[in-house]
Amino acid sequence: MIAVEDPRLTFARQALGPISSVPMPGLPSHLLALVDARDVLHVVKRHTDAGRFRQEAHAYITVVPHLGDRAPKMVAADPVTRSLLLTLLSGQSAVDLPPCSQAERDAYHSAGTTLRALHQVVPAESGDAIPAYLAGRTRWWTGRAHTAGLISVGERRTLLAHADALAIAVMDGAICHLDYQPRNWLVGSDGVVRVLDFEHARLDARVRDFARLEHRHWRLNPHLRETFFDGYGRPPDETERDLLIRFGVIEALTALVRGHESGDPQLAVHGRTLLDQLI
Template sequence: MRGRGVDLIAKLHRSPSLHEREVHAYRAWTPHLGSAAPELIAVAPELHGIVITALPGTPLDTQSLGPDDERDAHRDAGRILARLHSLPAQAAASDMTDYLADRGEHWLARLGHHITQHDAHLVREHLRLLRSTTHARVAPCHLDFQPRNLLWHTDRRTRVIDFENSREDLAARDLARLATRIWPQRPDLREAFLDAYGPLDTNDTAVLHHVTALEAVTSMAHGLQHGDDYLVDLGRRLLANLGH
C-alpha cells in the first residue's frame, strides 16, 4: 500500500488483546521513538486491524552482516529499548512479579510428563524468587525484542517493529529473548547492546535470571504445541543451564 507518498502496511491481529496492545503502543509509546518505529496511520477496531508506515531495512535474522555491523545494530537496538524503558509506567513491580510467577505455573502445568520432577521443582524455585523481587524496574516493554523484529538498513540504523505483545512489565524481562537466544553465543553483542542501553542493576540481573525459567517452560510448551523443535530444544537447554 502507498499513502501520503510513503509505503504502508496493513495488519490484522489474531485476537482483540493483541490488537489493543499494539494500538496502545503506537498511540502512547512509539511516538517517543521517532523514526525507529512505525507510525500508526489508521485503526479498524471491527477488523482488529491497523495501518502503519513501512520502515526501511530487513530483519536482522535474515541478514549476513559482518561482526562490526552486527555490533552496531545491537548497540542501536540498546539505544531504542533504553528510550522505551525510560517512559513512565503505572504498574507495580509486585503485581508484575505475581503475574509472571502465575503464568509460569500455568505453562509448567501444560508440560505434564514432558518435564522431570527435578526440573519442575527448579522452575518453581525461580518463580518463587521472582515473586519476591518486588523492587524491580517496571516500564513499557516490547516483549518480543529479538532480531526478527529488528530491522537493519544501509543507513546503519536499527528500527523495531511488531508491538502486538507490548505492555507494561519488568524492564529486564524485555531482554530475555536476547539473553537466552543470542548472547550466550555472542557475548560481544551483549556488550554492544548494554553499551547503549546502560548497565543492569542487581534487581535487573535477578529478574533476568529468574525469568529464564519462564522462558524455558513457555518455549517448551509452545514448541510441543506447534511441533517446533527449535523451541523445544531451547526450553530444554535453558532448563539445563538453570541447573548449573
C-alpha cells in the same frame, strides 16, 4: 462472478483515499503493503486475535510515539477486521546482517539505544503487581509442562521454587517490548535500528526485555551483549543478572510447551536445553 475486495484494502482506502497494493515477495500473509496517492508506503497488519489487536493498537497510541522515527506510526485501526494501518519502514532486517560483522555490532549498539528510549517512557500505572504476575506465569507454564509430561517431579518442585522467589523479588518496572530480538529490528541506511511489532508491549519488569537476547542470541556471541549495553547506557547489575536467569526459566518453559504443542521440535529443543542449563 463479482470479486470481493480484500477488507484490508477497503479499510486502508477509507483512511488514505486512493491506494494501490504493492507486491513484496516474502511479506507474511497477515501483512499487506500499499502506496497512497503521495507515493507514501504503508502496511496493513491484520491480527487473528482480538486481544493482541487491542494491545498493539493501544501501544501505538500511548507508547510508540515516544520513539519518534525509530518505530512505525499508526495511521488508523479497524476493530472489525482487527487491522492496523501503519507507515512502512525501509531497511534491512537485522537477522540478515553478516555474523560477526561490524554491521551486526553496530546494529546491536543502536538496538540498545532504541530500547533505552522505550524504557524511558513513563508508565501510566504502578508496577507493584509485576512480581506476583510473573510468579503466576511461571506456575502456569510449569503446570502445563508437567501435565504434558515434559518435566519431572523434581524439576516441577525446582520451578515452583523459582516462582516463589519471583513473587518476592524487587524489580524495576518499565514499558517493555517483550519480543525484543533481531527479527523485529530494521536497520536503516543511516544505521539506526527501528523496531517493529508491539503486540506484546506492556508494563513489565524492565530486565525481561533482555531475556530473549540473553538466552537466544548472546550465549554464543557474548561480544554482542557488551555492544548492546554500551548503546543502552549500562549493563545489568548483580540483582538484575539473577533476574535474567529467572526470566530465562520462563523463556525455557514457554519454548518447551509451545514447541511441544505446535509440533515445532526446534523450539522444544531450545526450551529443553535452556531449562537444563538453568535449573
